Amino acid sequence: MISFMLVLIIISVVLWIGFELTGALLAALFWVGIKLPLALILWSIGIVCCLTLLLIPVGIWMFKAGARCLV
Numbered sequence: 001m002i003s004f005m006l007v008l009i010i011i012s013v014v015l016w017i018g019f020e021l022t023g024a025l026l027a028a029l030f031w032v033g034i035k036l037p038l039a040l041i042l043w044s045i046g047i048v049c050c051l052t053l054l055l056i057p058v059g060i061w062m063f064k065a066g067a068r069c070l071v
Helices: 002-051 056-070
Strands: none
Touching: 002 056
C-alpha cells in the first residue's frame, strides 16, 4: 500500500512538472511567435510615421502600442 501511494505521488509530481514546462514553453512560443513580430511591425510603422512632419503623433502612438504589446 505504501509503495502504491509513493508511485502515485511520483506520477503526480512528474505530471505537474510536465504541465509547468509545457505552459512555460507555450508562453515563450506565443511571445516569440506572435507578440515580438507584432511589436516590431508597430515600431517600423512608427518610424515611418515619425519621418513625416504631420504624422509624428501617430508615430509616437505606434511606438507606445508596440511597447504595450510586449508587456
